Amino acid sequence: MPRVTSKDVAREAGVSQTTVSFVLNGREEHGLSAETRRRVLETAKRLGYVPSGAGRALRKGRSNVVLCVVPDFPVAEAMEQFKLALGRSLSEAGYTCVYLHHDGTATPLAELWQHVQPAVVVSFGSLPSADAQSLRGAEIPLLDGVFTPDNTRLTGLSQQDIGRLQIEHLAARGHRHIGYAALDDPRERPFSLPRLRGATLACDDLGLPAPQVVSMRYSRASARDAVAEWTQGATPVTAVAAFNDLLALAVLASCRTQHIDVPDDLALIGVDDLPVSSLAVPALTTIGMDLTGAADNLTAGILSTVGAPAPAAPCRPAAGDILTLIHRETT
Amino acid sequence: MPRVTSKDVAREAGVSQTTVSFVLNGREEHGLSAETRRRVLETAKRLGYVPSGAGRALRKGRSNVVLCVVPDFPVAEAMEQFKLALGRSLSEAGYTCVYLHHDGTATPLAELWQHVQPAVVVSFGSLPSADAQSLRGAEIPLLDGVFTPDNTRLTGLSQQDIGRLQIEHLAARGHRHIGYAALDDPRERPFSLPRLRGATLACDDLGLPAPQVVSMRYSRASARDAVAEWTQGATPVTAVAAFNDLLALAVLASCRTQHIDVPDDLALIGVDDLPVSSLAVPALTTIGMDLTGAADNLTAGILSTVGAPAPAAPCRPAAGDILTLIHRETT
DNA sequence: CTGAAAGCGCTTACAG
DNA sequence: CTGAAAGCGCTTACAG
Numbered sequence: 015m016p017r018v019t020s021k022d023v024a025r026e027a028g029v030s031q032t033t034v035s036f037v038l039n040g041r042e043e044h045g046l047s048a049e050t051r052r053r054v055l056e057t058a059k060r061l062g063y064v065p066s067g068a069g070r071a072l073r074k075g076r077s078n079v080v081l082c083v084v085p086d087f088p089v090a091e092a093m094e095q096f097k098l099a100l101g102r103s104l105s106e107a108g109y110t111c112v113y114l115h116h117d118g119t120a121t122p123l124a125e126l127w128q129h130v131q132p133a134v135v136v137s138f139g140s141l142p143s144a145d146a147q148s149l150r151g152a153e154i155p156l157l158d159g160v161f162t163p164d165n166t167r168l169t170g171l172s173q174q175d176i177g178r179l180q181i182e183h184l185a186a187r188g189h190r191h192i193g194y195a196a197l198d199d200p201r202e203r204p205f206s207l208p209r210l211r212g213a214t215l216a217c218d219d220l221g222l223p224a225p226q227v228v229s230m231r232y233s234r235a236s237a238r239d240a241v242a243e244w245t246q247g248a249t250p251v252t253a254v255a256a257f258n259d260l261l262a263l264a265v266l267a268s269c270r271t272q273h274i275d276v277p278d279d280l281a282l283i284g285v286d287d288l289p290v291s292s293l294a295v296p297a298l299t300t301i302g303m304d305l306t307g308a309a310d311n312l313t314a315g316i317l318s319t320v321g322a323p324a325p326a327a328p329c330r331p332a333a334g335d336i337l338t339l340i341h342r343e344t345t
Numbered sequence: 346m347p348r349v350t351s352k353d354v355a356r357e358a359g360v361s362q363t364t365v366s367f368v369l370n371g372r373e374e375h376g377l378s379a380e381t382r383r384r385v386l387e388t389a390k391r392l393g394y395v396p397s398g399a400g401r402a403l404r405k406g407r408s409n410v411v412l413c414v415v416p417d418f419p420v421a422e423a424m425e426q427f428k429l430a431l432g433r434s435l436s437e438a439g440y441t442c443v444y445l446h447h448d449g450t451a452t453p454l455a456e457l458w459q460h461v462q463p464a465v466v467v468s469f470g471s472l473p474s475a476d477a478q479s480l481r482g483a484e485i486p487l488l489d490g491v492f493t494p495d496n497t498r499l500t501g502l503s504q505q506d507i508g509r510l511q512i513e514h515l516a517a518r519g520h521r522h523i524g525y526a527a528l529d530d531p532r533e534r535p536f537s538l539p540r541l542r543g544a545t546l547a548c549d550d551l552g553l554p555a556p557q558v559v560s561m562r563y564s565r566a567s568a569r570d571a572v573a574e575w576t577q578g579a580t581p582v583t584a585v586a587a588f589n590d591l592l593a594l595a596v597l598a599s600c601r602t603q604h605i606d607v608p609d610d611l612a613l614i615g616v617d618d619l620p621v622s623s624l625a626v627p628a629l630t631t632i633g634m635d636l637t638g639a640a641d642n643l644t645a646g647i648l649s650t651v652g653a654p655a656p657a658a659p660c661r662p663a664a665g666d667i668l669t670l671i672h673r674e675t676t
Numbered sequence: 677c678t679g680a681a682a683g684c685g686c687t688t689a690c691a692g
Numbered sequence: 693c694t695g696a697a698a699g700c701g702c703t704t705a706c707a708g
Contacts, residue, residue, distance in 0.1 A: 017685090019684095019685055019686085020685070020686065020687095021685075021686095031685095031686085031687090032687080032688080035686070035687055035688080036687095036688095039687085065685085065686075066684085066685050066686070068684080068685075068686090069684075069685030069686035069687090070685080070686055070687080071686090072684090072685080072686070073685080073687050073688090074686085074687075
């Protein structure tokens with residue numbers, strides 16, 4: 015059976031296509047009579063009318079797609095949760111969220127958005143300036159650098175605050191000589207550098223010596239070396255803040271094999287609150303994030319960029335409420 | 346600056362729009378002269394012509410979107426990897442992959458595909474028959490139940506084989522009384538039931554007693570109870586196959602606190618090869634999966650459904666090559 | 677071997 | 693307050 019078009023609705027309701035379009039798009043300024051409005055709405059619903067995305071996109075020169083360019087981040091639970099939440103809240107607003115995982119090798123971006131004509135492009139990292147330029151040329155709005163330190167207001171999620179929170183917790187528990195487990199993976203730098211910077215600034219603010227940074231990988235050997243470095247120096251460290259839970263768990267495993275007691279000999283705090291972190295022995299203290307809240311914040315920003323009405327949810331979580339300290343047994 | 350259209354290419358190449366369309370879509374049957382072809386191709390490239398998705402979709406009544414309906418699975422690393430790989434290989438074939446995470450509460454599906462007019466719908470679980478019906482009505486091809494046991498040929502990824510492989514490995518190492526750690530989460534059933542079934546069938550085939558199944562959650566208390574049940578019965582179990590690595594890690598943690606030696610008192614095998622699994626002490630034996638290979642298989646199926654030419658890659662991994670046993674220290 | 681023309685479904689400037 | 697008409701960019705049946 016053929017599709018129901020706005021022409022069908024018009025004929026059935028005894029009005030013109032113009033009127034149907036005005037009613038369905040809520041264009042008040044043309045002052046349609048209440049009765050006409052009602053009849054059109056009722057007819058559209060009765061016939062099961064669904065507007066054609068293609069027709070609208072062709073006419074307006076702009077689709078209802080929000081194109082999210084995601085750099086080559088490692089797959090991480092937290093990022094997946096965020097993407098999921100963003101997709102949901104945008105779809106409630108009538109937009110389709112498409113993630114482009116861009117590792118540089120793929121199709122030139124310029125080609126893609128000429129083809130798709132997205133309503134907005136959202137870049138999780140920083141878009142190369144050539145791409146930003148080409149978007150400007152195509153008059154497609156861009157939300158750039160969503161997860162970069164300068165744009166924490168977009169999500170309310172500050173990587174620096176994460177590092178700061180870790181240090182503040184350790185300091186509050188009496189630690190003064192603190193180690194930092196950094197990750198030796200260039201793809202994580204957008205997160206790891208600001209977290210470390212936050213930790214360093216916090217130490218400074220609290221009058222503590224700068225954290226003793228050791229760069230490590232996800233391996234036992236690497237964790238063993240790191241622990242040795244922290245504990246065998248002139249002024250041994252009594253606590254370690256790790257870039258994320260996975261690194262913290264590696265350190266934890268290493269402590270066991272080296273018979274270092276956690277938290278008494280060495281306290282430990284991660285970031286992410288992975289499911290597995292609460293299962294560790296001892297259970298890992300960590301930082302949790304309200305990723306749904308962060309995604310809602312971003313959605314609000316996206317919608318205001320396309321000039322859409324603010325989202326239904328009146329209560330955007332404030333930046334400070336996005337992060338939570340989850341205190342378990344390793345501190 | 347305004348967009349370059351096929352009309353522009355036609356004018357510039359001194360031919361009609363018809364000819365441009367034929368050349369660019371490679372319609373041989375109309376017998377265009379080689380010289381015309383060359384000139385059109387050259388002009389299109391020179392002007393930077395990119396076809397409009399909206400224009401094409403409107404005309405053909407079908408977009409180039411592949412809509413993947415993903416049921417309410419918990420976020421799992423393996424599934425994310427698979428989705429990433431599928432998105433990549435489809436985009437190479439000129440299709441845009443959109444994931445719809447459907448938890449039942451969202452927009453009616455029928456509305457969505459009237460709006461988007463996808464080229465194919467791919468359902469990771471089983472689509473409700475009303476939805477399948479509505480797709481048929483709209484003449485949109487459907488690949489249904491991608492991860493259900495009846496359709497393992499679509500990806501080459503058999504959940505049953507996973508359970509079977511676990512048991513075969515444990516049996517080969519001399520175990521006869523085997524426990525199975527099942528997950529008590531209804532959302533995982535599409536994976537957990539077939540895995541358990543594969544394990545049970547394998548025991549049967551090998552002449553072993555059926556596995557002693559304990560249903561558990563991701564918590565220490567739950568793991569402790571499970572271990573008690575396995576070890577304190579009349580015929581204690583000497584090995585445990587777990588639904589996934591996370592559950593296996595919970596069991597492993599519990600064994601430590603109960604001073605049960607792994608693998609000597611109790612051997613343990615998981616599924617997924619999580620990054621954290623190689624860090625555990627002792628390191629976890631598990632089943633790894635070639636998810637890129639599985640995604641390539643699915644892409645081939647999708648492309649043949651839309652009548653597209655087979656993908657460039659001539660070598661689809663065979664079903665048997667998707668799974669690998671990763672032998673570490675817990676068995 | 678190639679082109680003029682119609683039409684996919686929508687929105688909006690314009691006319692009444 | 694409402695409608696007729698044009699046009700977004702594409703593909704294809706038809707005519708030459």
